[in-house]
Amino acid sequence: MCASVKYNIRGPALIPRMKTKHRIYYVTLFSIVLLGLIATGMFQFWPHSIESSSDWNVEKRSVRDVPVVRLPANSPSPERGDLSCRMHTCFDVYRCGFNPKNKIKVYIYSLKKYVDDAGVPVSNTISREYNELLTAISDSDYYTDDISRACLFVPSIDVLNQNTLRTEETAQALAQLSRWDRGTNHLLFNMLPGGPPDYNTALDVPRDRALLAGGGFSTWTYRQGYDVSIPVYSPLSAEVDLPEKGPGPRRYFLLSSQMAVHPEYREDLEALQARHGESVLVLDKCTNLSEGVLWVRKRCREHQVYDYPQVLQEGTFCVVLRGARLGQAVLSDVLRAGCVPVVIADSYILPFSEVLDWKRASVVVPEEKIPDVYGILQSIPQRQIEEMQRQARWFWEAYFQSIKAIAMATLQIINDRIYPYAALSYEEWNDPPTVKWSSVSNPLFLPLIPPQSQGFTAIVLTYDRVESLFRVITEVSKVPSLSKLLVVWNNQNKNPPEDSVWPKIRVPLKVVRTAENKLSNRFFPYDEIETEAVLAIDDDIIMLTSDELQFGYEVWREFPDRLVGYPGRLHLWDHEMNKWKYESEWTNEVSMVLTGAAFYHKYFNYLYTYKMPGDIKNWVDAHMNCEDIAMNFLVANVTGKAVIKVTPRKKFKCPECTAIDGLSLDQTHMVERSECINKFASVFGTMPLKVVEHRADPVLYKDDFPEKLKSFPNIGSL
């Protein structure tokens, strides 16, 4: 285009000379046209010759133009599937190798058209669904275009439906794939296995060691831990728009919508309908539909016509009965309608059963129990039914609704086997998002009272108040269960005092110097911490008695997953300002403890340093405030539990109190602290703090009992 513009500009200048150089221009014109023709011709023929190297190029091409491969009649065929295959025997894990992302690499063979000696095609080149499936894999993180780096190979030979292909020849086509190697690490997707008359439950194409993602496995053909059971995709998923319908009782308790049901089973179902009347609906094929009506989308009962799949939303339970094949596409429609599937197909391996808990979304009934099905279902409490309905819909949304969802779930299952230490958990697979949001999984869930002998490590954060620090050290060292004392020296400009000046105490004392004066240094997971219990204590907390500290440690042992501290604080909702407010008055409730003196599990140090959400950690360091509130938020959020305040209130030297120089300073402090709560609540996206009305005291606290006989007499004295 540029060139033509250029010529146009230059054109007028040439015009006067045109006449004389008439001939030359004709020659030029001719040569240019010739060049153009040659180039066009080359373009026509080039693509085929460079086919092999241009696989990576996403280019708009036609399926009809793919290269044709002729399979000689005597070309080798793989052996039949090996039923004893397991990942550690038939899968070459070396190809997957160490991978920092813990993701397998999947290669897709380029599309070819296979014909036999006579030129008759072996199968349809590719179906719409298989094309979608390969596109989904190719768009995912699993895909690699480098055949030598791949761990899993997906042939582009479409075997989704066994009816559309010639088994022996397809097997030959598989065998000539460049990395076939007895099918090792090859993954085949099949949804409709078997064929008349005996309908095998797995793909009949001999495939040797290849993994099979199949939609209709029975217990006899499924190689547990090797094959993957997948759903039979229902094309209606894409065709019909079916808005979600909430759980709850529906018009029909039990609904059967399948058209091809064995006469014996249909008799059983109709007997149920006769016995239970309106609450059971058994539908059949429509016989007298007018022209142009899509019969796949209609179901009938006598003369009543129902829309399918919409009618499924009217059922609480929907029958999914085996046909000739175990896997039925109706399962997908039923799940989508939020109807609980009643799976009646003996020995059927439900889709993705390796990871999905079908007990939560379906009822499996043996075929010979069809007459009892109504009674079985009625024994399920309503609350459980609603949970199952919700779960069914969620399974469809996550794993059934598109070919892509099916492909990704299949690859994830294989990925989980190869990188077991990075596998998705049961909850990640099975819990619907709403449950994932509201549930808390306490990292210290095991009810365990750590032995008292372990003791605790006291961590004193100090800047330069040496005198006060030494008093704290002396006081804390009197606590029987103290096992180590760690001083975090947060002053970079001044060296800690000489060794000889430090108080002599009975436990090891270590001084850690920090690189920067940050509040978060108090919560760093130092290697020196050997005990699980950590006592964080400020260098000016000298009023706690050794009885109080020892008692605090014993309380922590009973509640090792909580913050156990002395001064308690509260957060309140300020209705006028419409935000959270910090409260340090004498209240009847507690939701936080100050970490100026608190016991907690050392794991929370790791969480604070490495897993604090958002920018909270930096924010605290920048503002030099609220590290204790941040810790309270963190622990409450991860455990879902409240703090434990120990022993009565004391006059504390605490941030609020040291700053008392007049009311105004105190108020600024309170405003700042309130700001912190609001900031953290917005970062966490919720208010994790829990309010309680109790505190822990020794059993005999303030009881009429001789002080001498109490274990912790010196508590609460000022």
Add this chain to the structure above:
Amino acid sequence: MQSWRRKSLWLALSASWLLVLLRVFPLLRLAVPARPWAGAPQGWPRWLDAELLQSFSQPGELPEDDPQLPQAPRGGSCDWGACFDVSKCRGGGLKVFVYPVAGPISDTHRRILASIESSRSRSVSPDEACILLLLSLEAPAGECIPVPQQWNGGRNHLVLSLHPAFCTQTFQLGQAMVAKASPMVDTFRPGFDVALPLLPEAHPLRGGAPGRLGQHSPHPGVPLLALAEERGGWRTAVPDSSACPWDGRCEQDRGPEQTHPGATLPNATFCLIPGHRPDALHFLQALQAGCIPVLLSPRWELPFSEVIDWTKAAIVADERLPFQVVAALQEMPPTRVLALRQQTQFLWDAYFSSVEKVIHTTLEIIQDRIFGASAHPSLLWNSPPGALLALPTFSTSPSDFPFYYLQRGSRPVGRFSALIWVGAPGQPPLKLIQAVAGSQHCAQILVLWSSEKPPPPRWPKTAVPLTVLEGQRKVSDRFFPHRAISTDAILSLDAQSSLTTSEVDFAFVVWQSFPERMVGFLTLSHFWDEARGGWGYTAERANEFSVVLTSAALYHRYYHILFTHYLPKALRALADEAPTCVDILMNFLVAAVTKLPPLKVPYGKQHLEARPPLAPEGLESQPPVQDCINRMAVEFGYMPLVSSRLRLDPVLFKDPVSVLRKKYRSLEKP
């Protein structure tokens, strides 16, 4: 004319150039071998005619799919639907018939029989039985058990063998389920057979060997890996860059590999266990020690794999990639290590620590299959306290149990039911009823009339509904799951109890924070009596306690279900004999479930003076009472009670502030 010709010539010229450039430019692009556009989509082509592709199944093919009768199971293969007859299993409890053994009964056999008897299943005659249990044991001289009479092709039979020596030659197992230790993956029929753990010879029958996990997180000095050795020991290996689980910085090499030939339990964070069958024994050792098992391509089925989610407690890795596995273990985030470690210990304690638990778990799995939709949800199997203690007959919804509120993001119902037990004297506790009904959290009052005297026809008017239930004059009746109880919390009371409304209010607020524990007012403490060589307990006030009296205690109504349906009959009978035992029994039960002590809340002094003594006095004079704690300890197999040294008080309890500021001010009356 000339100008027209010239114009057309130029047009032709420029057009041809355009054509050439358009055609050649893509070729130039193709000719450049490197991939020129970073991030450009690569891979599977977008077909021009993708829209025209046909679906894999033609409309009609799916529904038309010819119906066919089910195929009979092929030789030997069995699954639950095909080979088990559920029709005999209706009615409460699992009906089990155990084949008697001719000749001398071995010790193992006796143990198994005892544990089946103590389970919730019932023994019946072979004709009524849902399951016919055949114990397959190593016969002394290599003899095998003869085919029993009611064999019937093995239908509804469970062949149980705790130890691997197995005798299959004499008869075909056919349709019988096989429960054996560490079955090979290739012969195991998932969903039909049951995989048992490979137990050591001297596994305790009851109670169980305690888990060895003393703390949640691994100790910093503990080695990362222990390897199972062939001779049965463990070897701790310290890799060159020994990992410190708590942060990136690591201590230097701890020296060469250390061998502990004598140690039977490993002391490491992870335990590498080879995949061959004999090594299955190591698996249990690792669980007990709280060492996370790393199984290298196991050829045997993991125990109870049908219900236990082993990915939460163990790592099944590929034996061909040992270095990759070790690297992955070193890099595993502490959160995961912590979770796996605790899960090993929970599983050990819930299902493996005694022969009894293994047998009960096996029966529970079969029971779950029979229940179908009303079986244990997976959460109940895989989180504390475990499926043996969370009965699906109570509810299949985890939110109904006291244990899973956090996982489910739910809370207990905010009210309680007061259950007042009126014993022999038959005095209606009018004052108590008023005090309890005054609580804002009280939903209903139930009077359990267990006296010979008939209940009075009229009861005082209360703000909440009052119902009188006819009791059976048994002490254990007070822990029966009466249908009338409509709330999660129960405040259990005696007619003689004396409480104030604020005490009840505060106790209930505390219980809401600890719904799985018992919250009580009066306590006992247990102790080991050296002189008598047994357990004793005392009601004297002390610095610690381990039992709260159920004459005034709050707890979850689920414990009534456990008390009635889980505890062996013998224990309930014991409680009926000596009524004070019932307090201890209930506390035993809750402590065995929670592994935690009960909670104590303040109790006014004024009651102590006004009421008859709650706890027995002169313990020496009542040996049977004192002894019930020992008999229970024997029945449980261990002492479940845990002591606590704290009491939960209101936040401002006896603080030097104005009483007017305090919410529970009446608790402070002298």
